[in-house]
Amino acid sequence: MSKKYIIELSNVWKTYTIGKVDVHALRGLTLNVKRGEFLAVMGPSGSGKSTAMNMIGSLDIPTKGVIKLDGQDISKLHESDLAQIRGQKIGFIFQKFNLLPTFTAKENIMLPMTFQKMSQEEKLKRAENLLSLVGLGDRMNHLPSELSGGQQQRVAIARALANNPEVVLADEPTGNLDTKTGNIVMQYLKKLHKTQGKTIVLVTHDSDIAREAQRIERLRDGALVNTKRGNKK
Amino acid sequence: MRAEYIKIAFNNILKRRLRSWLTMIGIFIGISAVVALISLGQGAQAAIDEEFAKSGADRIVIQPAGGFSTSPISVEMTSEKLVERDIEIVKGVRGVDVVTPMRSKIARVKFKDETKGLFIIAISTDKDVLQRVETVDFLRVEKGRQLTPQDQYKAIAGKALADDLFERSVAIGDKLIIDEVEFEVVGIQKDSGNPGQNAMVRIPTDTAKELFEFGDDIGTMMVWVKDAKNIDDVADRIARVLRKEHDVEVGQEDFTIQTASQIVEGFKQIFGAVTAVLIGIAFISLIVGGIGIMNTMYTSVLERTKEIGIMKAIGARNSDVLQIFLTEAGVLGFVGGLIGLAIGAGISKLVEFAIGVQYGISLIKAVFPTSLLVGAMVFSVGVGILSGALPALQAAKMNPVDALRK
Ligand SMILES: Nc1ncnc2c1ncn2[C@@H]1O[C@H](COP(=O)(O)OP(=O)(O)O)[C@@H](O)[C@H]1O
Ligand SMILES: [Mg+2]
Numbered sequence: 035m036s037k038k039y040i041i042e043l044s045n046v047w048k049t050y051t052i053g054k055v056d057v058h059a060l061r062g063l064t065l066n067v068k069r070g071e072f073l074a075v076m077g078p079s080g081s082g083k084s085t086a087m088n089m090i091g092s093l094d095i096p097t098k099g100v101i102k103l104d105g106q107d108i109s110k111l112h113e114s115d116l117a118q119i120r121g122q123k124i125g126f127i128f129q130k131f132n133l134l135p136t137f138t139a140k141e142n143i144m145l146p147m148t149f150q151k152m153s154q155e156e157k158l159k160r161a162e163n164l165l166s167l168v169g170l171g172d173r174m175n176h177l178p179s180e181l182s183g184g185q186q187q188r189v190a191i192a193r194a195l196a197n198n199p200e201v202v203l204a205d206e207p208t209g210n211l212d213t214k215t216g217n218i219v220m221q222y223l224k225k226l227h228k229t230q231g232k233t234i235v236l237v238t239h240d241s242d243i244a245r246e247a248q249r250i251e252r253l254r255d256g257a258l259v260n261t262k263r264g265n266k267k
Numbered sequence: 268m269r270a271e272y273i274k275i276a277f278n279n280i281l282k283r284r285l286r287s288w289l290t291m292i293g294i295f296i297g298i299s300a301v302v303a304l305i306s307l308g309q310g311a312q313a314a315i316d317e318e319f320a321k322s323g324a325d326r327i328v329i330q331p332a333g334g335f336s337t338s339p340i341s342v343e344m345t346s347e348k349l350v351e352r353d354i355e356i357v358k359g360v361r362g363v364d365v366v367t368p369m370r371s372k373i374a375r376v377k378f379k380d381e382t383k384g385l386f387i388i389a390i391s392t393d394k395d396v397l398q399r400v401e402t403v404d405f406l407r408v409e410k411g412r413q414l415t416p417q418d419q420y421k422a423i424a425g426k427a428l429a430d431d432l433f434e435r436s437v438a439i440g441d442k443l444i445i446d447e448v449e450f451e452v453v454g455i456q457k458d459s460g461n462p463g464q465n466a467m468v469r470i471p472t473d474t475a476k477e478l479f480e481f482g483d484d485i486g487t488m489m490v491w492v493k494d495a496k497n498i499d500d501v502a503d504r505i506a507r508v509l510r511k512e513h514d515v516e517v518g519q520e521d522f523t524i525q526t527a528s529q530i531v532e533g534f535k536q537i538f539g540a541v542t543a544v545l546i547g548i549a550f551i552s553l554i555v556g557g558i559g560i561m562n563t564m565y566t567s568v569l570e571r572t573k574e575i576g577i578m579k580a581i582g583a584r585n586s587d588v589l590q591i592f593l594t595e596a597g598v599l600g601f602v603g604g605l606i607g608l609a610i611g612a613g614i615s616k617l618v619e620f621a622i623g624v625q626y627g628i629s630l631i632k633a634v635f636p637t638s639l640l641v642g643a644m645v646f647s648v649g650v651g652i653l654s655g656a657l658p659a660l661q662a663a664k665m666n667p668v669d670a671l672r673k
Contacts, residue, residue: 093580094668114584121582132577132671136278148271149582193581 039102040200040233041067041090046099046109048085048256059085060096061256069200072227072234074244077253083237084205086253090235091124091203092116104200121149125194125232127204131186133178139165139189140174146196164192168222184215191222195230202226205237220246269590276595279567280602290563291603293556298607298647300549303614305639308542310619310631315535323527325364325495326403327502329357329488329509332521347521350483356512357490362501364493365399367391368485370475376468377444378433385428386467387445389475390489392416399491404457405464411439411454414471422450426458427465443468446478498526553646556603557654564596564658575662576670585663592659593652600651604644611643 048060059082067073077083088094089101092108095116101109108119120126133142143161152160165171168188170181178186187207194202204223208216220243226232236247244250252259280287316324331347349368358366371388390396390406392414400406400413414421422443429437429452437443441452450470459465475481492501502524513521568575575588583591615633622631 088668091580093671094666114586117579117582117584117587120580121584126580128580128671132573132580134574134577136275136282145271145578146581148269149578149584149587197582 037105038068039066040069040104041065041235042100042102043086043089044100046086046089046096046101048082048089048094049097058256060089062099063253063257065251065258067233067235070227070231070233072224072246072248073236074247074250075235075237075253076239076241076244076250077259079239081253082256083253085256087203087205087235087237090201091126092120117149121146122197123199123201125196125199125202127187127190127194127202127207129206129209131178131183131190131210133186133189133193135178138175138177139170139181139192142178142189143193143196146193150197152197160196161192164195165189167195168192182215183211184218187211187215187219188222191219191226195226195232199232201233201235203235206239207236208238208240208243216240216243272591272594273598275591276598279571279595280598283567286563286566287599290559290599291556291606293552293559294600294603294647294650295556295607295610297549297551297553297556298604298643299609299611299614300552301546301646302608302611302639302643303618304542304545304549306612306615306633306635307618307631308538308546309636309639310615310634311538312535313634314631315531315538323402323404324531325492325498326527327490327492327498327505328525329353329490329505330523330525331487332523348484349486349488349522351485353509353512354485354488356508357488357505360501360504360508362492362494362497362504363490365395365491367393367396367489368472368487369489370472370479370481370484370486372475372479372481374446374479378437378441379435381433383432385432386463387475387479388467388469389472390469392418392471392473402491403489405459405461405467406469407457407459408454409457411452413454414469418453418471419474420448420450421453421471423454423456423469424452425456425465425467425469427462428468429455432466445470448478502526553650557650560596560599560651560654561658563599564592564655565661567595568592568658568662571662572665572670572673575665576667576673579665579667580671588665589659589663592662593655596651596655596659597648598651599655600647600649601644603651604647607647608640608643 043063043065046060046063047058050057050059063082063086065086075083075086089096090103092103092111093116095111096109099109100107103119103123108116111119134145137145140161143164144157147157147160162171162174165174168191170185170188170192173181173185178189181189207223208219211219223234223236224246227234236244238244329349331349354366354368357363367390369388369390371386373384374387375382376385390400393416397413397415401408408423409426411423414423422445424437424443437452439452439455443450443452445468456465456469490505492498506520506524509522510517510520515521578588578591612633612635619631619633
């Protein structure tokens with residue numbers, strides 16, 4: 035199993051307690067993702083997509099159930115171990131880009147490497163390579179506020195790749211972009227999948243975007259609805 | 268702590284320029300006050316030391332114990348006095364530099380047609396004594412010169428004696444008749460502030476011995492030590508050898524030993540206490556400054572909740588976030604301290620200059636020992652880090668998912 039699947043969620047529950055009310059964001063979600071697979075996750079707002087992504091990305095632990103990442107059970111780990119895992123194995127891409135506003139493009143990409151104690155030289159070299167990879171070699175020292183939305187999201191893609199993770203988690207990466215820019219961002223994600231063999235989990239509302247993936251899963255009320263193959267392989 | 272964290276800190280501090288300045292005001296007021304007070308305080312202490320070194324810090328006076336022995340057998344035999352042999356003994360004590368007897372006697376002094384009974388004192392005119400004599404406030408000469416080893420029937424007149432005591436004032440070259448013997452006035456003493464001392468006549472020891480038949484009695488002994496720092500040790504050693512020589516027990520001494528250092532110490536203690544109180548007040552301002560940093564850091568943590576979430580999402584551990592915020596607080600303290608140091612140094616230099624202008628001399632020199640500079644910086648960074656500790660802890664413990672939802 036763990037050889038084939040890099041991500042394994044079995045009967046995962048996540049319950050938030052707000053005051054006296056329990057909100058079940060995930061209700062027994064079971065989902066496996068193969069190594070090197072490009073998966074799209076769709077579903078209405080509030081269906082638990084982001085919660086699931088956070089669990090996979092070891093940003094949080096489930097209330098119940100087991101999550102394995104690369105064969106390792108991460109569902110009961112402590113914060114420091116989770117930070118280590120997400121720093122090394124996960125690259126996050128968010129809807130709102132989430133770049134640090136006081137850092138240049140290059141510095142934003144270098145920061146994840148700093149947390150992994152990479153040497154300054156290597157950080158610089160990698161950051162420059164990654165920026166070239168997303169077509170922003172000429173924007174290295176720009177602040178996020180000096181870049182367009184699409185450019186910022188490309189910096190975020192480069193940042194997600196900083197520590198060469200196996201899994202890239204993109205939570206509605208085109209949600210804040212117009213169709214044209216969104217498509218450009220998608221081209222870069224697909225390129226990652228093809229040329230670098232990354233496992234990609236993409237959350238989206240847009241079925242056109244979702245069709246770019248190999249497989250589409252639908253979430254409703256914290257669990258999968260049905261399974262369907264994407265148009266492209 | 269990584270260099271990046273310092274850069275992150277500077278990024279954020281510069282981004283909120285006005286708030287950062289306001290935050291640092293508390294620190295730099297406190298640090299500048301502490302630095303100025305310590306630097307001037309130490310300068311003043313040095314000035315006190317120097318002043319006493321010039322006049323008296325290296326001087327010990329040994330006198331026969333007052334009154335006569337209570338022994339009923341023979342008043343003559345037990346009357347307490349210091350003798351020639353005691354001089355040799357004291358000269359042999361480690362740390363002693365120069366010793367002179369100081370004999371005194373009341374005698375008839377005649378000038379022109381007037382005669383008065385005045386104090387005559389005699390100290391050694393040896394070269395080594397001559398070198399020290401100007402450090403003693405009642406032996407300084409205003410006009411003319413000190414007595415030299417060649418002088419015999421020469422005298423130095425007290426200030427009041429020369430100016431006011433006789434009908435006509437006494438000048439250099441005038442003759443004074445002391446007990447029928449003629450002396451030439453070669454010097455006039457400076458005003459010592461003491462009427463008795465201002466009315467004295469000073470003559471050479473050898474001449475005095477001839478004239479007054481002092482015999483073995485040397486009166487008082489004045490001792491200069493080599494190093495004023497050791498004066499109390501030297502005084503102890505003198506007491507020990509004199510007790511042995513005079514064959515007396517501790518507490519039964521037939522002599523008394525006085526040093527100026529007791530007076531200096533007393534004065535320094537009062538001065539030190541005043542300085543300490545002022546520095547204490549300055550420290551309160553530092554505490555207020557620390558609270559300012561804490562407040563700013565709490566605000567910063569709240570404002571940057573999202574950033575904290577992002578940093579955690581890209582692999583920052585709690586300890587990384589903690590360090591980032593501690594560094595920022597430390598940098599606030601550091602910059603505040605640096606500015607405080609500069610202002611404090613400026614204030615002390617200004618005070619030094621103002622005193623110099625007022626009195627025409629550099630009475631107090633502001634001193635900046637390395638320990639003060641390093642201490643001030645360590646302290647201000649420490650205040651910053653300490654004040655940032657709770658906010659930083661709050662940032663570090665933040666749940667990344669909650670932080671990202673902000
Ligand atoms: N940290 C949280 N605290 C409380 N409720 C939460 C939290 N995160 C998510 N939820 C709730 O869980 C449900 C799923 O949220 P989410 O995973 O963000 O949905 P989606 O990303 O599919 O829109 C929602 O009802 C949301 O309000
Ligand atoms: Mg969402």
